[in-house]
Each structure stands twice: as structure tokens, then as C-alpha cells.
Amino acid sequence: MSAPSQGTESVRALRTNEKYAQMTPRSLYQSVAQFHENPQLLAFSITPKGNLVLWATVLVVLGLTPYLSPVPLPYLPLFPLLILAQQFPARRIEMMGFGVGGLFLFHRLVQLHVTHLFWFVLDAALVVGMLYIFFTIAQSFARLPRLVRNNPQIFLHLLLWCGILVLAGLPAGFREDPSWVIASNLSVCCLFFAFLIWRIGFMLYSGKRGSIQKTGFVDHLIYCLPYLGSTQVPYGKGLDYLLPKLAESRLDLAKAQLAGVKLLLLAYLWRIILLVLDVAFFGTFGTHGQIVDVPSPLCLRLYHIDGLIDLSTQHMPTMAIVWASLIVDMVYETMQLAIIGHVIIGCLRLFGFNVFRNTYKPLLSTSLINFWNRYYYYFKELLVDFFFFPTYLSFFKHRPRLRIFAATMASAFLGNFYYHLLQHFDGFIESGEALSFVKFYSYFFYSFVLGIGIFISILREQNQRGKPVVASSPGRTFWVTLRKIAGVWLFFSMLRIWDHPGSAFMQDTTFFFAIWGIHF
Numbered sequence: 001m002s003a004p005s006q007g008t009e010s011v012r013a014l015r016t017n018e019k020y021a022q023m024t025p026r027s028l029y030q031s032v033a034q035f036h037e038n039p040q041l042l043a044f045s046i047t048p049k050g051n052l053v054l055w056a057t058v059l060v061v062l063g064l065t066p067y068l069s070p071v072p073l074p075y076l077p078l079f080p081l082l083i084l085a086q087q088f089p090a091r092r093i094e095m096m097g098f099g100v101g102g103l104f105l106f107h108r109l110v111q112l113h114v115t116h117l118f119w120f121v122l123d124a125a126l127v128v129g130m131l132y133i134f135f136t137i138a139q140s141f142a143r144l145p146r147l148v149r150n151n152p153q154i155f156l157h158l159l160l161w162c163g164i165l166v167l168a169g170l171p172a173g174f175r176e177d178p179s180w181v182i183a184s185n186l187s188v189c190c191l192f193f194a195f196l197i198w199r200i201g202f203m204l205y206s207g208k209r210g211s212i213q214k215t216g217f218v219d220h221l222i223y224c225l226p227y228l229g230s231t232q233v234p235y236g237k238g239l240d241y242l243l244p245k246l247a248e249s250r251l252d253l254a255k256a257q258l259a260g261v262k263l264l265l266l267a268y269l270w271r272i273i274l275l276v277l278d279v280a281f282f283g284t285f286g287t288h289g290q291i292v293d294v295p296s297p298l299c300l301r302l303y304h305i306d307g308l309i310d311l312s313t314q315h316m317p318t319m320a321i322v323w324a325s326l327i328v329d330m331v332y333e334t335m336q337l338a339i340i341g342h343v344i345i346g347c348l349r350l351f352g353f354n355v356f357r358n359t360y361k362p363l364l365s366t367s368l369i370n371f372w373n374r375y376y377y378y379f380k381e382l383l384v385d386f387f388f389f390p391t392y393l394s395f396f397k398h399r400p401r402l403r404i405f406a407a408t409m410a411s412a413f414l415g416n417f418y419y420h421l422l423q424h425f426d427g428f429i430e431s432g433e434a435l436s437f438v439k440f441y442s443y444f445f446y447s448f449v450l451g452i453g454i455f456i457s458i459l460r461e462q463n464q465r466g467k468p469v470v471a472s473s474p475g476r477t478f479w480v481t482l483r484k485i486a487g488v489w490l491f492f493s494m495l496r497i498w499d500h501p502g503s504a505f506m507q508d509t510t511f512f513f514a515i516w517g518i519h520f
């Protein structure tokens with residue numbers, strides 16, 4: 001029996017050696033980059049030993065997430081929930097609703113300095129009660145007044161603005177005044193309303209489609225109380241999007257989990273690259289806000305956009321430094337966003353939701369619309385769902401080009417600007433800071449130019465459809481593609497001049513003209 005066995009093993013080894021000998025560098029890269037689709041690895045991961053290796057890896061990568069600056073919260077508390085979700089897949093949604101939702105409420109209320117146990121419990125109950133009221137409204141969507149049914153998002157936001165106006169009329173510093181303790185805690189609930197309003201909007205859309213009748217209230221907590229992606233942008237959108245992406249079989253779950261591990265590992269790789277960029281180009285090093293200056297090994301010292309514009313008011317650097325700073329800072333900021341999205345989507349995949357990445361190779365885009373689709377996918381989807389489609393389906397139905405223009409400007413321009421304006425009120429409610437709209441002059445201009453650019457890009461894409469592809473040499477195709485990518489980089493690098501934390505319209509605009517040699 002032993003001789004045939006040895007012969008079989010020799011044949012297998014020979015075939016394996018031949019397989020790797022025939023692999024090109026590209027195919028080798030693909031086999032590593034797509035390891036989550038490897039049949040052998042998938043089969044191993046569902047065995048007891050393989051599962052143990054998988055969860056040991058997950059434990060390590062989740063434990064190190066605080067080092068993925070600027071990721072704002074630890075993801076290690078998710079680990080026991082992940083284990084339970086795999087062991088009891090039929091109860092996965094409920095576990096996420098209670099577990100992840102509870103983690104979110106705890107984390108967010110601690111952030112808001114709600115420390116007294118009574119108010120902590122009461123505020124949490126009020127937030128959950130508010131969500132339940134909207135869930136009940138969504139369930140009864142067909143019985144709502146016709147005007148509300150036709151414009152549910154408008155009425156939702158009008159309700160929020162009524163709360164904002166009431167808070168704006170309260171005396172300054174009321175949060176620190178013990179006599180205003182009730183108003184202070186109600187303002188916390190208004191803050192949650194502003195923070196969750198887009199998620200509540202997806203819940204209302206579920207009611208409009210009628211799909212909410214097949215779900216329970218706890219099911220909606222997995223995106224309405226978002227410990228996974230604690231931002232106003234709903235990563236994973238609503239339950240109507242998440243449920244079809246949920247892995248059903250054990251093999252599909254293993255594939256989603258391996259894909260989640262891949263995204264988490266990519267986040268670490270991008271973080272290492274950012275640290276290299278910090279040291280090599282920006283002369284800084286550190287994480288968690290503890291940044292120190294270090295001598296750069298290169299003679300080329302670059303600046304982030306804020307520092308570059310501030311420096312230009314005193315002494316304009318050379319044009320080589322200016323343009324290199326704009327390009328590298330755009331790449332840097334794109335990779336920062338990718339890190340955050342990879343961690344959030346990676347964790348969703350660990351739970352079995354095989355959802356799209358938030359950021360997917362935008363720096364290889366050959367058009368503005370392609371970059372916009374790949375750069376911040378779930379923010380783009382928010383604008384499309386709440387602004388583009390409602391406009392597209394309601395206006396200029398017999399004028400196709402004007403119809404696309406109106407829908408594009410409603411989303412990329414007005415919707416984009418409104419979202420960030422609402423974020424500003426979110427900060428006002430949270431900290432009680434004075435309202436200031438100075439920075440929004442710049443962002444208004446940024447959103448307008450972005451909308452125009454995307455509209456032109458859509459028209460160019462449409463004009464190319466149906467046209468025969470002209471054959472050209474591989475070398476020419478490469479240089480044409482490179483030129484298109486460079487154009488996309490140039491557009492978004494310059495546009496960021498009006499989109500940074502210290503934006504001031506006149507200062508930003510003066511800097512823009514200065515880099516073209518026009519001085520005021």
C-alpha cells in the first residue's frame with residue numbers, strides 16, 4: 001500500500017511544481033490578492049482547525065485597530081459577537097441589533113459626557129423609542145397622508161429642523177447649567193436624531209417599498225445604531241440592501257469572512273504606506289494625535305493642504321513643491337478614507353454581509369464619474385438615493401440632458417452641500433459651539449464645481465457608448481490611459497483647495513490663482 005501512496009504524492013508534488021513554474025508575476029499576485037476565493041483555503045477555513053486559525057487572525061487584527069489612525073474606536077469588543085453570530089447564524093441579525101446597537105449607544109453617550117446612570121439609561125431609552133416610533137410610522141406608510149407619502153424625506157428633515165431651531169433659541173451654556181438638565185438631555189436626543197437621520201430615511205424607504213413588513217424592529221438596529229461605521233454616512237445603507245448580501249451557507253460565510261480579513265489586512269498595509277509618506281515627504285511621525293517632527297530623508301519637504309495654504313500667505317513655496325504637495329496630499333487623503341472604510345466593511349463581512357467596499361481603487365479611475373463612484377461609495381449612494389433619483393424621476397422627463405443635469409446637481413452639488421451643512425449643526429448640538437458659516441462659502445463652491453465636473457464626465461461617458469473602439473498599439477493605449485488618470489488626479493487635487501478643515505473662500509481662491517501665476 002505504501003508504494004502507490006508515495007507514487008501518488010510524487011505525482012501531486014510534480015504537478016504542483018509545474019503549476020508554480022508556469023505562474024507569471026501577475027498570476028502570482030492575483031493568487032495572493034484573491035486568497036479569499038482560493039478553494040483549498042475556503043475548504044480549510046470551515047474545518048475546526050481552520051476555523052480556529054481564522055478567529056485567531058481576526059482577534060489579532062481587531063485588537064490592533066486602534067493603531068489604524070484615524071479610526072475613532074476599538075473594534076475588539078465585536079469579537080465575542082462575531083463568534084456568537086457564527087455559532088447561531090439564524091439569530092445573527094438579532095445579535096447584531098442588540099450587541100452592536102448596545103455598543104454604539106454606550107460609546108456615543110460616553111462621548112457626549114452622559115455619565116449619570118439615570119440620564120444614561122433614560123437617554124438610551126429615548127433614542128431607541130424615537131427609532132421605534134419611526135419604525136411604526138414606516139410600517140404604517142400606506143396609511144400616511146398622501147402629501148407625506150409622496151415626500152417622506154422632506155417631512156423627516158423638516159421635523160429635524162424644528163428641533164434644531166428650538167435648540168438654537170436656548171441660552172448659551174445651558175448644557176452646563178443644572179437648572180437646564182432636562183433640556184440638556186433632550187438636546188442629546190436631538191443630536192442622535194441629526195446623526196441618524198439618513199438611516200431613518202432608509203427605514204422610511206423600506207416602508208414605502210413594503211419590505212419593512214417582513215422585518216422586526218430589532219433587525220433595523222444593525223444600521224440605525226451603527227457601531228460599525230460611527231458616521232452619518234450609513235455604510236451598508238439600509239436593511240433592504242444588507243439582507244440580500246447576507247451569506248446563507250457555511251461556505252459563503254467563510255468566503256465573506258476571509259474577504260473581511262483581507263480588507264483589514266489591506267487597512268494595515270495602507271497605514272504603513274501613510275507612515276512612510278509621513279516620514280518621507282511631510283517630516284512627521286506618530287499616531288493617536290501624538291505627532292512629532294522628524295528629519296525627512298528626502299530633500300523634498302511637502303505640505304498637507306491646510307499647511308500649504310497657510311504657508312502661502314507668508315511665502316509661496318516653489319511651484320514644484322506646491323504641485324507635488326497637492327498631488328501627494330490628495331493620494332494621502334484618499335488612502336486615509338480607504339483605511340476607515342476597509343475596517344468598517346471588513347467587520348461587516350466578518351458578520352457575513354458580502355457588501356461592496358467603500359473605497360475601491362479610485363486612483364486608477366480614468367474619468368471623474370468613475371472616481372466619484374469608487375472614492376466614497378456609500379456617501380455617493382446616499383446622495384443618489386436621497387437626491388439624484390427623486391429629482392431624476394420627477395423633473396424634465398422629456399428633456400434627457402437637462403434631466404441628468406438637474407439630478408446630478410441636486411445630488412453632487414445641493415445634496416452634498418446640505419449633508420455637510422447638517423453635519424455642522426451636528427457639531428453645534430454636540431458641543432454648543434457658536435454657529436459659523438464662513439467655511440461653507442468654500443464648500444458651496446467646491447460642491448458646485450464638483451457637480452459640473454461630474455455632469456460633464458457623464459456626458460462624455462454617454463457619448464462614448466456605442467462607438468466602435470479604435471484599435472491601437474498596447475503602448476499607445478497605456479499612455480492614453482495614463483493621461484486620463486493624470487487628468488482625474490489633477491482635477492480632484494485642485495478641487496481640494498476648497499475642501500479642507502481650515503477652508504476660507506477668499507484665501508483658498510487667492511491661493512488657486514497664485515499657483516497659476518496670478519496674484520491679487
